[in-house]
Amino acid sequence: MCLRLLFLSTLSFYLFSTDILYVTRSARISSAVEVNISFQENHVVMSNGIIEMTLTNPEGHLTGIQYNGIENLLEVLNDETNRGYWDVVWSPPESSGTKGTSCEVILETEDRVELSFSRTWDSSLEGKLVPLKIDKRYIMLRGSSGFYTYAIYEHLEEWPSFNLDNTRVAFKLRKDKFHYMANSDDRRKDMPLPDDRLPGRGEELAYPEAVLLVNPVESEFKGEVDDKYQYAIELKDLRVHGWICMDPPVGFWQITPSNEFRVGGPIKSELNSHVGPTTLAVFASTHYGGSDLVIKFGESEPWKKVFGPIFIYLNTVTDDEDPQTLWDDAKSQMSNEVQSWPYDFVESDDFQTTHQRGSVSGRLLVQDWFVNDEDYMPASGAYVGLAPPGDVGSWQRECKKYQFWTEADEEGYFSIPNILTDEYNLYAWVPGFIGDYRNSTIINITSGANIDMGDLVYEPPRDGPTLWEIGFPDRSAAEFYIPDPDPKYANSFLLKDPNRFRQYGLWDRYSKLYPGDDLVYTVGESDHTEDFFFAHVLRKTNNDTYEKTTWTIKFSLPNVNESEKYTLRVALASAHQSDLQVRVNDLNEVPLFLTGKIGGDNAIARHGIHGLYWLLNIEIPGIYLYSNGENSIYLTQVNNQSRFQGVMYDYIRLEAPHTSVININS
Structure with a gap:
């Protein structure tokens, strides 16, 4: 059964990917050991004397990683398909929203081994498996304390249309070993167990991902909210994250040296590591973007893309050293990987050097x-x-x-x-x-x-001089007022900047601050850091429904030219199923401007401070405005089916008419 040739089998829903480990400073294993492959009945084992990894043959699920005396870093209590895997979430194009696999040795030398696990779609699989050819690759280098993984996805012209919502690599580590997680310098800590999220120990909150720990195994976590979205990171900063086992000291790190294959741009937020203990490498998702980031393939649309390689790095220290220094070493290794990009050891012609x-x-x-x-x-x-x-x-x-x-x-x-x-x-x-x-x-x-x-x-949009402005245009709502969380849901490690906005339930704090009357901001008197709530959300009523809210911006203008048009610029940092209406000086009139239903990034619920960016340019006829009197701009959030509908403002500005330029320059 196990030859170094192609073999057909059934590919499960999971399409595992292995990340890679580099030489760790304390591996203490001679780099003279050659890279070795051995084939067993249903598995392939790769080893270089530092680590040993076991994959299912021919599916390519990563079932075991042996390192530093630990027989398996992956969760042995899980099924073999649920330890290390590539994962694809897809659907037929009309919906809202897994035959044969081969194993092949691509390269085998004493210094390097590259394995391929591939599956090609055909018409007998229609509606059962994603219509893609998926080639998952694993690379191991001599002297490297880790391994690399990447995949090549291909859609042929004659294959059916479909939607690809999410694709990623997931690693499930041993819960009895890995208890300390590091996502960034200011978000690394001891973590609760996955058992703490179960009924009886955890209380599900507004959505399944958010759980209040009421009776955790370790009492120190009592009263904390566990939610994977609190650890999301912008792609530009998402280079290394992972877990530390204290006994023996071992770090498991996922390193992404390039974001060229990810979607959404440099400040799109994405998941990484969270309670499980789980480590993810997400390549494409709708998180913080919504349906706009679903990859939609039509009929007769050829496509090919390489995702990765990423590197799974393992490191260790001596027993008398602080295991938390493994995080600093992982960051150093990350810098080395970034400098080495693009890698020169990848065998696929689809990966350019x-x-x-x-x-x-x-x-x-x-x-x-x-x-x-x-x-x-x-x-x-x-x-x-x-x-x-x-x-x-x-x-x-x-x-x-x-x-x-x-x-x-x-x-x-x-x-x-x-x-x-x-x-x-x-x-x-x-x-x-x-x-x-x-x-x-x-x-x-x-x-x-x-x-x-x-x-x-x-040349940024500009019709006339700025009459007033609120906020700072940086595609984030972080400069506005972020309230203290409900004490019942407060996580102490998120109480200070820059992580205050990550606290659970901040959307409902608006109803506590404004139980009857809505926010009023007076230009020249109010301070946007204290008086402008970070998210324009709905008000929760006593019967647990949500009602629309209207924010008012008050301002005075010394001289209004009624024959000209003023321009209101409203930059949104996020929008989720929002219908924003704009009125001027008469709340009962037909809206001067309305967005209709826009957005689906769900950043409000997912502890984000931005999602997708929107710029609204609204013309206000001068006849709508008062000279030498108080004016009001009303911003009404109309959709009110759920607590998470709303917008985050990035920046608001009122400009004088273009004729003011002539007056200023004359």
């Missing part, structure tokens, strides 16, 4: 006459990226191909290396300025290309 790729550089400037009417300003800290050709801001929702992002320096200079050959537009957005930049030139990246774009100028 450094010399096959190209680069783009340039400088981004901003021209906003109201901020600086004398010269261009450098786009300091701008996020600049290449994504498939599209409209302004389309990169946010593009999810089939690759994207390459960087952050400009203080002078606006940027450089994007290691870009895959293809055609792109250059996109950007600049903290401190509203809107999106898109360069209309189609950039054709060829092997070895080094394209200098020169000076590029972004």
Whole structure:
């Protein structure tokens, strides 16, 4: 049964992927040991003298990882299909919302082994398995304290349409060993057991992911809320995360050296590690984006994409050293992996190496006459990226191909290396300025290309001088008022900035602060950090229903030109099933502007501070406004079917008419 050839079998719903481990500082195993493969009846074992990993043959589920005297780091109580696996969530295109597998040795030398576990769809599997060819790969290197995993997904032109909602790699670690989790420097701690989430020990809250620990095994966790969304991280920061076993000291880390294969751009939030103990590498999902980030394939649509490689890194220290220093070592290893990208040891022709790729550089400037009417300003800290050709801001929702992002320096200079050959537009957005930049030139990246774009100028939306503004345009609601949580749900490690917004149940704090009358913000008197709630949500009533809410912005204008139009800019950091209506000076009139039902990023429920970005540009005829008197802009959140419907504002600005420019300059 177990030959180094192709074998057909049934591929389960799980499509496991193995991450990779690099040489750990204390492996204490000679790197002279060759990489070895051995075939058993239903398994394949890969070993390099530092780690040993066991995979099912031919499905490719990771069932065991042996390291540092621990026979198996993965949860032995779980079924073999539920320890380490690639996972695909999909559906036929009309719905809202798993035949044959082969194992092949791609490369086997004393220094490196690459294994392939693949499955090709055919018509007999229609409606049963996702219509993709999926080739899962595992790589082990000599002297490496870890392993790499990646996958190649392909949809052929003659295959049926479908929707791909989520794809990821998951690792389920032993709950009797791994109790300390690290997601970032300010979010690492001892964690409760998965048993603490079960009925009797845990109380399910507003949704299944959120559980109040009422009778945990370890009393120290009593009163905490466990919710995997409290550990979400923006992709630009999602490079390394994982778990530590204290006895013996062992770290299990998932390292992602590049985000080129992920969707949603640099600040999309994504899951990583959470109670289980579970470690994830999510490549595509609707989290913090909603249905806009479902990958939709039509009839006769060919597609191929490489997800990964990612690296699973294992490390250890001596018994007299602090196991928590394993986190610092993992961060150091992450830096090494980033510097090594793109890897030169991947055997697939679909993964391009450094010399096959190209680069783009340039400088981004901003021209906003109201901020600086004398010269261009450098786009300091701008996020600049290449994504498939599209409209302004389309990169946010593009999810089939690759994207390459960087952050400009203080002078606006940027450089994007290691870009895959293809055609792109250059996109950007600049903290401190509203809107999106898109360069209309189609950039054709060829092997070895080094394209200098020169000076590029972004002219953000602007019709007239700023009359007043609320907030700071950075696509986040973090600068607004974030309340203290209900003491019943407070997690002490999230009480301080920058994590205050991650507390459970903050959406209902609005009803406590404004039990009868809604928020009123007076320009020139109110302080947005204290008087502007971070999310425009609904009010909870005494009978546990939710009613619409209207926020009021009050302001005075010394002189109103009734024959001209004023412009209200409303930048949204998030929207979830929201219908936002805008009225001016008469709450009983027909709305001057309404969004209709928009958004589905669910960031309010998932402890996010932003989801997808929206920019609303609203013209206000001067005849609607009062001179030398108090004006009111009413923002009404109409949809009220659930507590999570609403928006987060990024920034609001009222501009004078364009004729004011002439008056100022004359």
